[in-house]
Amino acid sequence: MDVRTLCLAVLYQGEASGYEIKKAFKEGAFSHFQDASFGSIYPALGRLSTEGLVECTQMAQEKRPDKKVYKLTQSGEDTLITSLLAPPTPDRFTSDFFFVLYFAELLPLPQVIKLLDQRISFYKETIERMTQCDPASLPTGRRLCHGLGLTVYQNSLTYLEENKERFITELRSQHETPRTSSPDTKTKDINLKQIDTNRHAS
Amino acid sequence: MDVRTLCLAVLYQGEASGYEIKKAFKEGAFSHFQDASFGSIYPALGRLSTEGLVECTQMAQEKRPDKKVYKLTQSGEDTLITSLLAPPTPDRFTSDFFFVLYFAELLPLPQVIKLLDQRISFYKETIERMTQCDPASLPTGRRLCHGLGLTVYQNSLTYLEENKERFITELRSQHETPRTSSPDTKTKDINLKQIDTNRHAS
DNA sequence: ATAACATATATCAGCTTGATATATGTTGAA
């Protein structure tokens, strides 16, 4: 989804400033499956205003910079619904965690352990935050989103906790016995390089 | 990770052309957690060549355009390792599926059912492809990536299958009894708009 | 005190995507 549609979606839930829209992606309702930066939000709001999909009210504030509060118009609401009806584009998931983990054998063991521990903490914190919300209070669509997302985090945590020790033990034994015979580094690299690139990894 | 590092990573597993590197992201080893387009791969390879991180060999082919095969140099290998040691950036997940599902109440029910069925098919196909690979044959790091990824897909599938019917029934009852009293559309919208934007959704 | 963080908007270099162009071969369906 383009940022303009994302802004309409946030504004559907109530009027907001650019700064508040950013928060919806950073820590709010959409934070687990959409994102947008200030650099795209502010221009998007400008264009949505010009096109009449949102209305802007300048709010003078004491001791704060002026706030521009945007509100969805009927036209904006219609446009949002139309966008929702279009065939969804495929998910996009990019993860340095998976990428680095993939090459675990090439890295110092403490580095890999740190990576896993940080990931476990991340899952725990995310689950903690998500379970503070009572699913029963959410509208139907939001509740399914919430439940599916929470399931993913919970099962990922369980998987990592169940496999962490075995994984580390295995890596350690590979570090101690670098390879079958000679200490020639090339051998290891050549073996790794022969692995089929066209098989699935995660 | 920038596309230059991603190219180094693919080339670490064996020499390849730009086209073949793209395949590693589209359907190959990195397809579940990284992506890159031709528009970024070809310029990246050019720059990596200039910097001496890869070497290029022009391969004349019968009945096919020339192929430029790139190979990692020692310098490129070192650069890859250094990049892997840097603190990983947070995951980025963007999903139209979640985004549309979030607004399920606003859409025609057949549309929502189609969305769920397509998602279930997607999970099934992905799991099918991933289980064709024998995890025991993978190096340690790749095996953990593979296992964690597969777990996510399998649990997502299970969750959707277990909750689909209840979810649809609930949406249907909302469509049949749009709200407590009057058929005034505004009422529904206002209710929805009062929902707290700053709570978690997935 | 003072550093870190929060509110609030805005700009911009640089990177990336998705579409398009070019040229050719293969495969499967009508």
Place this chain on the structure above:
DNA sequence: TTCAACATATATCAAGCTGATATATGTTAT
């Protein structure tokens, strides 16, 4: 048979987006 769809192969580019930076001020914790 023909013809569309798909695969191999490289390359370019407008449009969009990120991440950093600038500006101005208030609050909170150390």
